[in-house]
Amino acid sequence: MNGQVAQILIVEDEEPLSLLLRYNLEAEGYNVETVARGDDADTWLREKLPDLVVLDWMLPGLSGIELCRRLRTRQETKSLPIIMLTARGEESERVRGLATGADDYVVKPFSVPELLARVRALLRRSKPERMADTLTLGEIELDRVKRRVSRGGRDIDLGPTEYRLLEYLMERPGRVFTREQLLDGVWGSDVYIDERTVDVHVGRLRKALNRGRETDPIRTVRGSGYSIDDRFGKAS
Numbered sequence: 056m057n058g059q060v061a062q063i064l065i066v067e068d069e070e071p072l073s074l075l076l077r078y079n080l081e082a083e084g085y086n087v088e089t090v091a092r093g094d095d096a097d098t099w100l101r102e103k104l105p106d107l108v109v110l111d112w113m114l115p116g117l118s119g120i121e122l123c124r125r126l127r128t129r130q131e132t133k134s135l136p137i138i139m140l141t142a143r144g145e146e147s148e149r150v151r152g153l154a155t156g157a158d159d160y161v162v163k164p165f166s167v168p169e170l171l172a173r174v175r176a177l178l179r180r181s182k183p184e185r186m187a188d189t190l191t192l193g194e195i196e197l198d199r200v201k202r203r204v205s206r207g208g209r210d211i212d213l214g215p216t217e218y219r220l221l222e223y224l225m226e227r228p229g230r231v232f233t234r235e236q237l238l239d240g241v242w243g244s245d246v247y248i249d250e251r252t253v254d255v256h257v258g259r260l261r262k263a264l265n266r267g268r269e270t271d272p273i274r275t276v277r278g279s280g281y282s283i284d285d286r287f288g289k290a291s
Contacts, residue, residue: 061106061178062086066096066122067140068114072163076109079167080174082240084227093117097125100132107178109170110157112141120155127156136181138173140165168242190225193288195264195272197225206264216241217260221283224273229285231276257281 063080067073068091080087088105090096094116100108108126112119119139126132139157158181159173179188179199190197194207197218204211204221213221219241224232232240234250242248257273265271272287 062088063107063109063174064096064099064105065089065109066091066093066114066119067109067111068092069111075167076170079171079239082236083171083174084230085174091115093119093122097122100126100135104131104135107136107138107174107181109138109140109174112139123155123157134181136177138170138177190222192225192228192272192283192285195225195287197222206269209266211263213260213263216256217263220256220260221264224281224283228283228287231274231279231282233280237281253281 063085065073065076065080065087067076067089070091073089073091077087077089088099090099091114093114096108096110096114097117110119110123114122119141123137123139126135126137137157138159138161140161140163142163158177161170161173188198188200190199195204196206197204199222202218204213204218220237223237223240234253237253238248238250257275261271261273264273270287272284274282274284276282
């Protein structure tokens, strides 16, 4: 993401859901702010401009649908990416939400990994500089469009989980993640998998990336977790 971190505003009055979204989005590496009322969000958005808004349909103070309508009438927010959350599943309500100007629409209850995927897709379209098609670290290159990984021009064959694990680490070089954070970020917080599974997949990823005496780009931080070395490939 070229060193830039996308900022996301969550406008949601259900505190457990707001906390769940905040936790998962921050685990993805985003800067996150939360607001519980539509009128407070309106005020907040007049002073700051995030990269994306996750907006609940039903809010106290000012409805999400009215806030979305207002944002689309202002020059500075008319193209602001908005994902609408709602418990209404009827087709007519879905059409109404999109007609008001929302870019995407997610019906509760929803899968957190699915929402995260929609956030990434919308950011990639609206802020390509924040979601680069290619991640590069030293001689390792990850092509998100072709879903291919190479090292020094050599193709590396990865399974889907190892690919996502590498992508997750390469998005945040140098940051140390606990096994729990990697489970939430790669597998999703609503999936129960033993933390030792992370060690297995990191081992597979290392085996695929490294040949002979090649430097291992993945650091094991004792007592903490794993990181991809931000100094990898740089002259010492």
